[in-house]
Amino acid sequence: MASRRVLIATGAHSAGLAKRLAGLHVPLDTERGYHLMLPHEAGRLPFAVTSFERRFIMTPLAGGLRLAGTVEFAGLERPPNHERAWQLLRLSQGLFEKDLNAQGATPWMGFRPSLPDSLPVIDQACAGRVLLAFGHQHLGLTQAAVTAELVGALAAGKPAPAAFRADRFQPGAA
Numbered sequence: 001m002a003s004r005r006v007l008i009a010t011g012a013h014s015a016g017l018a019k020r021l022a023g024l025h026v027p028l029d030t031e032r033g034y035h036l037m038l039p040h041e042a043g044r045l046p047f048a049v050t051s052f053e054r055r056f057i058m059t060p061l062a063g064g065l066r067l068a069g070t071v072e073f074a075g076l077e078r079p080p081n082h083e084r085a086w087q088l089l090r091l092s093q094g095l096f097e098k099d100l101n102a103q104g105a106t107p108w109m110g111f112r113p114s115l116p117d118s119l120p121v122i123d124q125a126c127a128g129r130v131l132l133a134f135g136h137q138h139l140g141l142t143q144a145a146v147t148a149e150l151v152g153a154l155a156a157g158k159p160a161p162a163a164f165r166a167d168r169f170q171p172g173a174a
């Protein structure tokens with residue numbers, strides 16, 4: 001089916017599509033991150049706690065306690081190194097009187113889509129036929145609603161905020 005307009009919002013996979021569909025070169029990379037979900041520890045903490053010294057976060061969720069963190073530069077193709085997720089459990093040791101229960105723990109890896117200035121691309125190309133919304137690095141969930149508002153404004157013909165333009169990395173761009 002042919003489409004008159006498309007939105008590229010495919011996270012860390014967006015650079016290739018932006019190149020193919022709109023001829024744009026965007027220096028997007030991925031900061032791969034890991035978490036370890038501990039299903040028996042949902043009630044251990046009343047709120048999220050960050051260990052400043054050990055640089056990881058423990059977040060209580062309905063399905064358990066999520067230990068998250070780490071940045072790995074290894075591209076989109078390389079298989080996950082789940083040893084990094086298990087390392088988060090070792091980081092938690094000694095922080096509690098009774099160490100966390102890792103029974104049934106599951107590791108996960110995700111692709112944070114990141115640009116050199118840590119800001120997203122929210123823009124349009126090809127006379128508005130291609131809309132772009134990607135590159136939210138560590139904050140894509142937090143910034144989802146405001147991104148949706150900005151994409152709606154773009155679709156209605158409003159200009160992109162200068163800080164988020166796709167061509168800001170081109171030589172000579174202000």
Ligand SMILES: Cc1cc2nc3c(=O)[nH]c(=O)nc-3n(C[C@H](O)[C@H](O)[C@H](O)COP(=O)(O)OP(=O)(O)OC[C@H]3O[C@@H](n4cnc5c(N)ncnc54)[C@H](O)[C@@H]3O)c2cc1C
Nearest residue numbers: 010011013033034035068110111136137138139140141142
């Ligand atoms: C360990 C970890 C913890 C994080 N914690 C937080 C947090 O607490 N708060 C926060 O705000 N952010 C957090 N983030 C960052 C957040 O996950 C990302 O910023 C966010 O997921 C980016 O959203 P996105 O929709 O742009 O990309 P994604 O969530 O990566 O979604 C892109 C989607 O596009 C799909 N796709 C790719 N190619 C194609 C294609 N050709 N056709 C169709 N679909 C395609 C993919 O399968 C994927 O489903 C965390 C990330 C990690 C790794």
